[in-house]
Amino acid sequence: MPKCTINGKEVEVKEGTSIIEAMQVSGDRIAHYCWHPGLSVAGVCRLCVVEIEGNPRVQIACNTMVTEGMKINNTSEKVKDTVKWGLDFHLINHPLDCPICDQAGECGLQDQYMEYGKYDPEMAEAKVKKHKVVDLGPTVVLDSERCILCSRCVRFTEEVSKTNELGLFNRGDRTEIGTHDGMPLDNKYSLNTVDICPVGALTSKDFRFRQRVWYLKDGDSVCNGCSTGCNIKVYYNKEGLFRIKPVYNEQVNGHWMCDSGRNAYKFVNREARLLKGIARGTEMAPGAAAKSASEVLKSTSGDAVALVLTAQYTVEEYEAIIKTFVEEFKTKKVFFWINNKETFDSFDGLLSRGDKNPNTKGLLKVMEKYGISATWTDLSAGLANGSIKTVVVAGPENQAVFPEYNEKLKELSKAQNLIWMQAGKNEALTALTGNVWIIPMKTFVEKDGTFINHSGLEQKIKKVTNVVSEALTVTEAALLLSGKNLAMPMMAPFMPTNQRPDQVELEARKKNEFVFRRGSL
Amino acid sequence: MAEIKVLSEHYHLPEYQTLAGYKAKGGYETLPKAFKMQPQQIIDEVKASGLRGRGGAGFPTGMKWGFLPKNGEPRYLLCNADEGEPGTFKDRMMMERAPHQLIEGMIISAFAIGSHKGYIYVRGEYVYPIDVLNKAIKEAYDAGLLGKNIMGSGFDFDLDVYRGAGAYICGEETGMISSLEGLKGQPKLKPPFPAVQGYLRKPTIVNNVETLAAVTYIIKDGAQAYRKHGTEKSAGTKLFSVSGNVVKPGNYEVPLGYPLIDLINKECGGMKPGRKLKAIIPGGSSAPVLTAEECGKANLDYESLAGLGTMLGSGAVIVMDDSQCMVDMLGVLTHFYAHESCGQCTPCREGTGWLDKILHSILEGRGRLQDIDLLIKVADNMKGKTICALSDAAALPVLSFVTKFRDEFEFYVREGRSKVKGTTYAEMHH
DSSP states (O other), rough: EEOOOOOOEEEEOOOBHHHHHHHHHOOOOOOOOOOOOSSOOOOOOOOOEETTTTTSOOOSSOBBBBOOEEEEEEHHHHHHHHHHHHHHHHHTSSSSOOOOTOOOOOOOHHHHHHHHHHHHOOOOOOOOOOOEEEEEEESSEOOOOOOOOOOOHHIIIISSOOOOHHHHHHSGOEEEEEETOOOOOOOOTTTHHHHHHHSSSSSTTTTTTTTOOOEEEEEEEESSTTTTTTEEEEOOOOEEEEEEEEETTTTTTBTTTHHHHHHHHHHSSGGGBSSSSSEEEEEEEEHHHHHHHHHHHHHSSSGGGEEEEOTSOOOOHHHHHIIIIIISSOOOEEOOOOOOOGGTTBOOOOSSSOOOOOOOOHHHHHHHHTTOOOOOHHHHHHHTTTTEEEEEOOOOGGGGGGGGGGHHHOOOOOOOEEEEEEBBOOHHTTHHHHHHSEEBOOOGGGSSSEETTTTEEEEEEEOOSSSTTTOOHHHHHHEEEEEEEOOOOOOOOOOOOOOTTTTOOOOHHHHHHHOOOGGOO | OOOOSSSTTTOOOOOGGGGGHHHHHTTTHHHHHHHHHHHHHHHHHHHHTOBTTTTTOOBOOOHHHTTTTSSSSOEEEEEEEOSTTOOOOHHHHHHOOOOOHHHHHHHHHHHHHHHHEEEEEEEEOOOOHHHHHHHHHHHHTTTTTBSSSSSGGGOEEEEEEEEESSSSGGSSSSHHHHHTTOOOOOOOOSSSSSTSSGGGOOEEEEEEEHHHHHHHHHHHHHHHHTTTTTTTTBEEEEEEEEESSBOOOOEEEETEEEEHHIIIISOOOOOOOOOOOEEEESSSSOOOOEEEEHHHEEEESSSHHHHHHHOTTEEEEEETTTTOOOHHHHHHHHHHHHHHHSSSSSHHHHHHHHHHHHHHHHHTTTHHHHHHHHHHHHHHHHTTOOOSHHHHHHHHOOOOHHHTTTTHHHHHHHHOOOOTSSOOOOHHHO
């Protein structure tokens, strides 16, 4: 465990730690573009320079290992001057298109300029023109002029996705990234290249030009796209959700997530959602629809009632609804609706799993707790012989991963009474007539709870935002279906009426000198 | 004449290119001797000879071989024949005239380092030398000098020629390894050094053509015989490729430490009639330029030239007389480096292009006086700040040209034409 001194502070790090990693430990800021903790060291942006006592030249921190007693400094004038020049080299051919750049607001180059730049440019020559709006594949667009050739994206396709679509072509200041001949950037993880691009060179076709990032808030959650349970950040505002990005978790997903997981925000948005409950063809509030359905459940209990669950809800929700059915409706006819059973155990070797549910283990755990052993064959038989009269279904939340949805709907609608709890719209469902109740449900970003991933890891999810505030959680629906009432929610903490919850503190504003030097701009 | 032909003694004989011709002059006689030695003895002999890498860096060869890890992993011997530095053409002659000398040197070197596979990485444009080498390798295989159980020694060594696609930076050892691996020729971060992790991530020794060819002589006649030539720290002889405004440009083998001015005046016949020496780049275009006055003090060895702020490099001596415009010369060099930068490290990728643009602004009459200092600032901030030495190679000529011939640059900016030639860039080149 070598000890070193970074900017006067003593830091102890693990053997084999690079200076840049040691600076993450010490909390010292250091400029860098090409270094990424999830990729090999390229050492090409030459910005993470430090002075090491006894060494006449500045060194790059990403490829220099800490040794015992090393004295490191990155605040000296020599380092600042080197970084300033490094930045200059990055900027001489970079277009000044921040106002129309999709990365504005979260661009490494902007950050660096504010830290080390703010001087008159010395370059009087014409900039090198490169290609713009290069269609790299189905998900990503490249603006070569903005690219600072950090090679993170190239290394990602070499080292992580192992698909090798990207390369660096040409030489000198004509160098551009691009795809190898006849090989578009088209892999299940392609959008990670957009995440790791430190500038606005690679942009997501899905997200670009849809929102300025400073109009977005974010919240942490867990992806419900498959049983891996990638940690994610959800970006949203009052207009809805706009994107999902991975959050580092060494145990689960490292730095990455798959492209299909990123699409989860789409079925959460209001336009894809059921907004009103339906009780026997009459529209009403979701809670009222659940209350209405409770009347049917009162009259048919025991083995005449069946519950069908998909594995996309939280452990707490399963606990609530299964307990209700077992203890109050006196039935153990609880069924696990398995989608794509034949690929349930498949795994692509990186993150994506065949089980496209975030909480299969959680559901099975609760079912086991209540001694549930019913199989789908029992349900089919019960529906066929008429012994099962009322069926309550929860899910699916992400209908795209349930390809047999319509067949299952057909089968389940044979019941006398069908109570269906679901978040997203579905034409076949809403077209059903008769004794059908449809109850709009909340999605994974609108509630608290626990998912248990494929390896048995319990991960808490927190409510990020309310998209359909009237929608119910399964827990709330269980209460209402059993004829109980919902408790009043906790009051929000007191806040002066003239202060917005997201209001920026004055101290934070002071850091942005634009606010205070408006006249000089 | 001070030429001492240790390596190039028989280069004038056309038959020396063939196995029979080479053998007739004692070729491959050193191999049996080498096979009787222990590999470590060979390494020690090379160390004792003081042989330093002839590709440019001048690193002690035996010491480099000593860096190989002793872990039993397969290891490779790569011959760096990607001779791309402007002004350098010595390796070409060695490959054309004495391919078997290189092959024999490689077999001995491979035996010393325990390598069973070697490649000669040749600059792609060298079509004729590649042809000669391939023929020689075939002859060597047919004669049992390459392949399995060479000369009954139990030692196996396979050798191939790899034709580069034509990038200057593939002459840098890690860039060459990338290229050989089928990747874009881009240098890699060091450490790890190739001796530890090189071709296919295995221990690899990369030596220049001239270095490997010298190994045969060292093993044949002994380290002390080699040390008779040259200086204490720069032992042996060296091939210098002289180009520019001399009467007899060409390759000359002289002992290290030989006075630069004698090479020009005695071996090369002096300057062209009526012209005066103005400047010399002593070690390939990446070396800082020497003024005529400095040339008088320079000896052709690593230490003397370092003392004058320049370097021996690959031994490419580029001679300029008083008719040369230094602004134009620097424009040519800078354009070359801007074209050849691999594009990997930002200061080199952008800096070489920036230097090129500034110089062409000056040459085309659009220069500003502050551009002269800007050239120095840009070059200063490229020097020593990248993965490989290409950035330095571009920056050092700029710093030396602008510092030593500043008056020519200022004149060009003020007048929009060359101080020496009196003409504009367009007139100079049309």
